[in-house]
Amino acid sequence: MPTRHVSHVPAALDAVIVGAGVVGAACAYYAGRAGLAVAVVDRGPVAGGTTGAGEGNLLVSDKEPGPELDLALLSTRLWRELAETLPPEVEYEPKGGLVVASDGAALTALRAFAAGQRASGVDARELPADRLPDLEPHLAPGLAGGFHYPQDAQVQPAQAAARLLRAARASGAGRVDVRLGEEVTAVLTDRRGAVRGVRTTRGDLQAPAVVNAAGTWGGALAALAGVHLPVLPRRGFVLVTEPLQPRLVRHKVYAADYVADVASGSAALQSSAVVESTPAGPLLIGATRERVGFDRTLSTEALRRLAAQATALFPVLGGVRAIRAYHGFRPYLPDHLPAIGPDPRVPGLHHACGHEGAGIGLAPATGLLVAAALSGGPAPLDAEPFRPDRFAAPEGATA
Structure with a gap:
């Protein structure tokens, strides 16, 4: 079984975010600002996956009207705000x-x-x-x-992820720990199937929520929780x-x-x-x-x-x-929309992955949506189109 059952133990963390790319960093940043205590866990370095191989595009020009464009327009405003507070190494360029x-x-x-x-x-x-x-x-x-x-712009993606994480750790509102070189090997659940944290190569991290920000490997992380996500x-x-x-x-x-x-x-x-x-x-x-x-x-x-x-x-x-x-x-993902928000199939499991080539541009709005779901705050836009359970499981699959 991909999940491991544990007894309920009060957790010092509000959530574990799996993935230290720019999407995971944005989730940590806005969760920290919401006063939450989170740990960001990645088997590699910051921006070691898709983020580090990106061009840094922050685009609205390539998106047709609909949910992704709404997400991009919100992110465009958020990136402008972030550029005023993050250091110049992020290389934010509103070049158009x-x-x-x-x-x-x-x-x-x-x-x-x-x-x-x-x-x-x-x-x-x-x-x-x-x-x-x-x-x-x-x-x-x-x-x-x-x-x-x-409205089109650009950032240096690896620096954007690193500086977002640094800003998250320094915000003072919540608590953000970053644990690199630590692979998640199981999602922990209780007897009712609700998330209780993760098991890593260095031990267990207990939390009532896990955020799947594993990018291209988001489907594998979802499978550890026992659900199907066709990334x-x-x-x-x-x-x-x-x-x-x-x-x-x-x-x-x-x-x-x-x-x-x-x-x-x-x-x-x-x-x-x-x-x-x-x-x-x-x-x-x-x-x-x-x-x-x-x-x-x-x-x-x-x-x-x-x-x-x-x-x-x-x-x-x-x-x-x-x-x-x-x-x-x-x-x-087959419909070209990311999976963002709570997964109703596993209480406490959240997703923030499947952005294809737009993850750097869409990261701030994604992080804000995830932080709102984790904290119980108002959502900045309708997240229904990004429901993680919208894909049918393959015939014969148990997830």
Whole structure:
């Protein structure tokens, strides 16, 4: 059995958060601000999984109207607030996004997409072809037009997770302990099936709540609690260029087909260039998507596609060297929405995972929702669409 039964013992902790990526860090930050005592447990270092392999995107531009966009808009406001208190190492850049269309059909589709977004509170500004060089002087000629999204921003993801955890520990309202290099091996429950903590490689941690912020491994953590959550890894590669002149690329720039790739459920390799600068000088070039399990093999085809698409957007990059590439695994759920909040199948089990490639951007709102559920406070938005039990268990499964 994946769970272990324990007698009820009063716990010094209000919750154990499993995962020290940016989502787990945000859950700890807002739980601490709510006055709760929590422990963050991770088998590796801070940001050792998906967070450390991310680009740091804080996007509203790629999200259609609905629950995920509502979550992103709330997170956009929260990231702005956090940027005023977190140290500069977080590298918060409200640079804005620019989505470009190669032809009239793509521009018409973007226009319809942006109209729906505006109705939900997104600032989306159409630009004709002759105005694109005003925002990005080095863009390829011949584009049909595009949309400017001033709300898009970026952070350095590993620093964001680390600084959120440090701020959580220093807040003084609650208590936040961070336990790294400690793997959770079981979820503890009482005879009625309610959560009573976790068992780790260093011993038991007792608490009436466990938060599954394990990212791509969220399905495995859910299985330890005896429930089904179909999180799958979706691999992505990023190219890093040599340091370049400041403001060679001024915004987060991508072609319209990136939006379709984000919404796709295909397991095959998909690629659409997202090009952006960093404060240190190199450009980051993403993004690919493919479901190949946890295969860490370097894909030269994925890198070739990224390089070709990036130079098609910015011909000036044709003579620029790529100095390295890295990859990670996005936590994919079949309906492209994260699982957030209490799991009615196991009292005391909460989830905060399955954000796919949007976890860094959606982390603050996710943390606020989880903290509200843990503390009994009012939810900042309707969490019903993110219910963890919305997926049917496979036929014959016991969970």
